[in-house]
Amino acid sequence: MLHFFQRPRSPFKTGVLVLIWGWMLTFVLLPNVMIIFTSVMTRGDSHFIEWQLTLDNYIRVFDPLYLQVFISSLWMAVITTLICLIIGYPFAFAISRFPAHVKPFLMLLVIIPFWTNSLVRTYALKVLLATKGLLNQSLLSLGLIDTPLRMLYTEGAVILGLVYVLLPFMILPLYAVFDQLNYNYIEAAQDLGASKIKTFWHLVIPLTMPGIIAGSLLVLLPAMGMFYIADLLGGAKHLLIGNLIKNQFLDARDWPFGATASIFLTSAMAILLYAYWRSIKLMKQQVNV
Amino acid sequence: MTHPPSVLVSLKDVSKSYDDKTVLAALDLDIYDGEFVTLLGPSGCGKTTILRLIAGFERPNHGQIILAGEEITQQAAHLRHVNTVFQSYALFPHMSVFDNVAFGLRMEKVAEPEVKERAIQALEMVQLANLAHRRPHQLSGGQQQRVAIARAAVKRPRLLLLDEPLSALDYKLRKQMQNELKRLQRQLGITFIFVTHDQEEALSMSDRVIVMREGHIEQIGTPRQVYENPKTLFVARFVGETNLFDAVIQTKNNHHWTLTLAQQNVCIKARTHLAHLAEGQKVKVLLRPEDMRLYAPADRQALADQPCLSGKVIERNYKGMTLDTVIALEQGGQILVSEFFDEEDPDFDYRLGESVLVSWVANWEVILVDEQVSPSVAVSAVEEV
Numbered sequence: 177m178l179h180f181f182q183r184p185r186s187p188f189k190t191g192v193l194v195l196i197w198g199w200m201l202t203f204v205l206l207p208n209v210m211i212i213f214t215s216v217m218t219r220g221d222s223h224f225i226e227w228q229l230t231l232d233n234y235i236r237v238f239d240p241l242y243l244q245v246f247i248s249s250l251w252m253a254v255i256t257t258l259i260c261l262i263i264g265y266p267f268a269f270a271i272s273r274f275p276a277h278v279k280p281f282l283m284l285l286v287i288i289p290f291w292t293n294s295l296v297r298t299y300a301l302k303v304l305l306a307t308k309g310l311l312n313q314s315l316l317s318l319g320l321i322d323t324p325l326r327m328l329y330t331e332g333a334v335i336l337g338l339v340y341v342l343l344p345f346m347i348l349p350l351y352a353v354f355d356q357l358n359y360n361y362i363e364a365a366q367d368l369g370a371s372k373i374k375t376f377w378h379l380v381i382p383l384t385m386p387g388i389i390a391g392s393l394l395v396l397l398p399a400m401g402m403f404y405i406a407d408l409l410g411g412a413k414h415l416l417i418g419n420l421i422k423n424q425f426l427d428a429r430d431w432p433f434g435a436t437a438s439i440f441l442t443s444a445m446a447i448l449l450y451a452y453w454r455s456i457k458l459m460k461q462q463v464n465v
Numbered sequence: 466m467t468h469p470p471s472v473l474v475s476l477k478d479v480s481k482s483y484d485d486k487t488v489l490a491a492l493d494l495d496i497y498d499g500e501f502v503t504l505l506g507p508s509g510c511g512k513t514t515i516l517r518l519i520a521g522f523e524r525p526n527h528g529q530i531i532l533a534g535e536e537i538t539q540q541a542a543h544l545r546h547v548n549t550v551f552q553s554y555a556l557f558p559h560m561s562v563f564d565n566v567a568f569g570l571r572m573e574k575v576a577e578p579e580v581k582e583r584a585i586q587a588l589e590m591v592q593l594a595n596l597a598h599r600r601p602h603q604l605s606g607g608q609q610q611r612v613a614i615a616r617a618a619v620k621r622p623r624l625l626l627l628d629e630p631l632s633a634l635d636y637k638l639r640k641q642m643q644n645e646l647k648r649l650q651r652q653l654g655i656t657f658i659f660v661t662h663d664q665e666e667a668l669s670m671s672d673r674v675i676v677m678r679e680g681h682i683e684q685i686g687t688p689r690q691v692y693e694n695p696k697t698l699f700v701a702r703f704v705g706e707t708n709l710f711d712a713v714i715q716t717k718n719n720h721h722w723t724l725t726l727a728q729q730n731v732c733i734k735a736r737t738h739l740a741h742l743a744e745g746q747k748v749k750v751l752l753r754p755e756d757m758r759l760y761a762p763a764d765r766q767a768l769a770d771q772p773c774l775s776g777k778v779i780e781r782n783y784k785g786m787t788l789d790t791v792i793a794l795e796q797g798g799q800i801l802v803s804e805f806f807d808e809e810d811p812d813f814d815y816r817l818g819e820s821v822l823v824s825w826v827a828n829w830e831v832i833l834v835d836e837q838v839s840p841s842v843a844v845s846a847v848e849e850v
Contacts, residue, residue, distance in 0.1 A: 360555035363522050366542040367549045368569035368620065375543075378568070382559045 208442075215435035224431045233436035242420065242437070249416045252331065253399035256338040260346035260395045261388065263339070268350035268387075272357070283351065286344050294341045298408050301337055302328060305409070329411035337405040345394035353387030386456060393452050397445045417441050470497035473623060473656050474519060479528030481514055488514045490680045492528070496624075501650050501657045503667040506677035507703065512660045516626045519658070521545045533623055543572075548617035549626040552633070554609045556601035562588070562612050563597040569620045587619035588612075590649065607638045614646070618653060627659045631666065643670055664704045668692060676700045698833055701751050708757065708800040710750040712832075717744055726750055727796040731772040734828045742834065751831040754803035759790060759815065760822040774823045776800075778815045790815065792823055 185193075215233055220226035236242065271282045289297065304310050305327040312324040327333055361383065365375040381388075403418030417437065424434030474496040481489040489511045496502050504512035517523045518530060521542030530538045537545055548569070556565050567584040575583070588594040591611035601609055610630060617625055627646075631639045647670055650657045661667050667674050668688040676683045676691060676699075684696045695701035698709075712726040717735065724731045742748070760768060762775070779799070780791035790802045802823060815821055 358553070358555070360551055360553050361557060363520075363542070364549070364551060364555035364557070365568070366522075367520060367547075368616070369543050369572035370568075371543055371572075374572060379557065 211435045257395045264346035272354035334410040337409045342395045346391040349390035350387040353384045473498040475531040477529040500672040503671040505667040510677040511680040548622040552629045554613040587615040708752045749833040754801040756829045757802040
């Protein structure tokens with residue numbers, strides 16, 4: 177690190193450094209400072225913020241009403257993560273076992289949905305799930321049901337939407353670890369007398385743990401903030417933390433409280449990311465990746 | 466082996482192909498109890514496939530594999546009493562050295578106190594008991610290698626398969642591990658099947674060497690048989706360096722043959738195993754570089770009744786123990802002569818471009834029938850210079 181700074185800089189290097197630091201300061205540090213600043217202000221009627229220091233917002237976050245939103249939001253995010261893991265794990269494994277020339281194509285299929293805005297895709301889900309939507313109509317015409325099922329505006333619909341949008345974020349890191357997984361380890365385990373199940377338990381799961389953790393974080397954290405999915409598929413009842421924040425800023429016009437809620441979400445993410453970073457460090461000591 | 470050995474593993478008419486590529490073609494092979502066998506051959510000759518078939522990672526397309534009298538052709542790998550030392554070691558990175566060694570015993574549901582005792586014993590055997598708590602990546606290559614051996618041997622298999630286990634080690638460590646493996650094999654009394662493409666390794670370690678080429682066996686024999694009496698040109702060229710001459714049998718009787726070799730008549734002892742060859746038959750004469758001798762042109766008188774070729778020194782390589790000299794022959798072609806240092810000999814050191822005479826130790830020639838020689842083989846060629 178030291179000799180990096182001592183070396184004479186090229187104009188290119190200076191330029192890149194200025195750009196990066198400028199970007200980080202303007203678009204990361206400054207907004208966050210503004211949010212922290214806002215969170216300790218008082219709500220104002222004419223200018224959004226009144227210049228009066230207060231910690232009321234931080235006390236209000238622990239109001240059972242909001243705590244309820246936090247908890248149910250976390251619950252939905254956890255369920256979403258588990259479903260993504262259950263679908264994504266075998267999926268990523270299967271892709272990694274395909275011949276090398278097929279793999280990029282299969283990964284492309286996973287990535288293609290990214291090219292369509294997730295808002296549009298969520299609307300598509302809404303069309304499918306609506307009372308008079310495609311799914312209900314098909315089931316009705318097949319005679320499987322007599323009355324339309326209520327699918328839209330349920331917790332299940334929100335979770336479905338979250339899984340649908342976030343599944344690739346689970347598959348990508350899992351695919352990365354499966355693709356790196358040395359098949360020799362699995363053969364060695366079998367050679368030493370481990371059955372398929374034991375090999376999976378003692379070798380495959382521990383060796384893919386970095387991917388499991390990374391994928392889970394990439395799903396869990398955004399799942400708590402994707403307000404438009406809860407808006408479109410959950411109606412007014414199934415709120416995520418993201419909805420709470422959005423409502424405070426746009427509907428209730430309570431910027432200081434919205435800022436406080438967003439600080440809570442950010443802190444939760446930061447804590448989880450720190451836990452991930454620690455666990456990776458521990459893994460690195462254990463697993464020679 | 467003094468008493469008649471019993472067969473431990475048998476491959477009967479085993480074939481294996483991937484897609485349309487045949488890797489093993491109708492192979493028959495018996496491996497005896499307690500021996501150290503080496504499968505030697507260039508990459509792609511099928512030697513690793515044999516190992517993988519015996520270990521159970523692959524199934525043959527055809528044929529049978531029999532281990533200790535029991536057919537195991539279709540048996541799952543984890544049920545076979547065979548263990549493998551992998552080329553990459555494949556030590557489990559998330560487990561300590563001890564847990565790696567204990568893994569196989571735990572899979573067998575051996576009671577934990579016994580697991581502990583046996584795992585430590587196995588680690589003591591490879592002198593690593595003091596590093597039992599470490600992770601594999603904290604060990605050197607040679608230490609990882611020894612853990613891999615301990616992990617495979619701890620299960621007391623009938624048969625230990627070693628897939629080029631020393632190829633990742635540097636020269637000195639490799640030598641040391643070769644000796645250690647030999648010691649372990651004697652100590653444990655387990656049959657070892659060792660795969661390598663390093664002929665020196667194969668010769669120095671094995672009871673028997675199996676030379677393979679393109680999915681079939683070229684020759685099976687003791688290291689000495691394979692080196693001194695190669696059955697085919699391929700074996701001769703793969704195992705050690707060779708000088709090769711085209712020759713024709715001119716006359717033969719029960720005691721002597723006369724060959725024309727590099728436009729000279731050479732008299733050699735009759736080869737009884739080749740008695741069927743007729744006069745006029747083309748043959749290949751094979752000479753090892755270390756059997757060749759160099760003389761100064763002035764010595765021609767003294768060499769009167771010995772085969773003698775003349776040429777010029779075009780290359781000299783100092784190898785420490787030996788001095789390798791490449792000679793361009795007057796009759797065309799090049800040969801390699803490898804001589805041990807003799808500090809007493811003032812003539813030992815020849816200069817580049819100097820004219821010399823080349824002879825060899827009489828009757829150490831290997832005669833091979835010409836029919837198996839592909840046309841591309843040069844008149845006389847220095848191999849692997």
